[in-house]
Amino acid sequence: MRLPFATSDARSRHRLTALIAGLLAIVVLAGIGVYGLLSGPRTTSDTGDDSGNTGPGSTVTSPGAQRTPPRLPTVPASNDPETFARNVAEALFAWDTASGFMPLDYTSVILTVGDPSGDEQAGLASDVAAYLPSRPTWLELRQYATTQRLRIDQAFVPQAWDTAVEQAQPGQLAPGTTAYTIEGTRHREGVWNDEPAASEHSVAFTVFIVCAPTYDTCHLLRLSQLDNPLR
Template identity: 70%
Template sequence: MKTPDLSDPRTRRRLIAALVAVLTVVVLAGIGIYGLLVGPPDQSRGDDDSETPAPVVTAPSDPAPTTTPRLPIIAASDDPETFARNVATVLFEWDTASGFMPLDYTSVVLDVGDPTGAEQAGLASDIAAYLPSRDAWLELRQYATTQHLTIDNTFVPEAWDTAVEQAQAGQLAEGTVAVTIEGTRHRAGLWNDEYVTSEHSVAFTLFVVCGPTYETCHLLRLSQLDNPLR
């Protein structure tokens, strides 16, 4: 193998560029996996992030059986709270190693959206705020990151009664209701061959429309994450 001529300025520049690229990847990977697994800080708690749970390293589990990846499905329901729970579960359930991208998971939620199409553009924007961006997704894929939600509480917020009273006649379709969900978002991934997990409390509101307007419920919009109706 020919030894590079380090007296050649072009050779030195290429070697320096290669070293910088390698160091940059290592630094960004170290920062990225911690930040993306833990998630954004809870802005409602101010600058004190002492309550933010740190990733927990656990022993690797036995490998799961190899199966063909499939997108989750939102089960239909004519009960607002049951439907909201079904949507929330799927909204937070994704696997970067599945081969799917954020838009694939977005389409699953849009499939149960407003049949008239009037709210679809707004709903698509809402969903995008709950999912990693494409670049973040590709970064997370390097660590086989997965996510799911456990639901602790589901209720129709008192603020919704006030909103209905103040709504103009015909402004809300019959059977439209807000459902607030409180739960815990779980993320997991591999970092240096170790299984790393994190947990983050979340709360949000889903606006759905059910009977008598439709036989089954449909999703209209989502509130900002961690800014639900109470």
């Protein structure tokens, strides 16, 4: 099975370095900033930031509402890049603090569809962690039965990625490697002072994936920083 970033053993050992170098050159030329694929996720706090960690005052849900048995979200497999990118995005933002699961359980859902070679696993795990509340924040939000979901407004291949592909050296990107920027609205619900509460927040981020012909079905490589997508 071919690995997603190289066509030779040498390139295989350095494929992530080559991809980062190629993208960095495009970022500099285009002036579009540094993204999660290049520099990793932002440092987050426990008191409210773009990673999704907000205090209880902006949370919500209906008291007395009948809850279905808790279960983790899934990322349905797909060989269509846009469909898969949307599936990843929806699963990434789908969590329920009252389910009995913890952030690491939700992280495992995303890692399940990661690059089978394992080369991106550590970086991807770090990316996902930046999108989830920290453990202390999670325990705080659990008191308010906080849940979250994402409504996707649009998904598109950013122009910056097209430029990166044009500038990439032969063999630097595996066939089927692409990026989709997701724009949507993060919805939260919970209970605050025994009253239902809700909040909405616009979000944008980029999903980096590899599909056919490298793999029969799409797999997730990395995530950009939240609200710092490729454009």
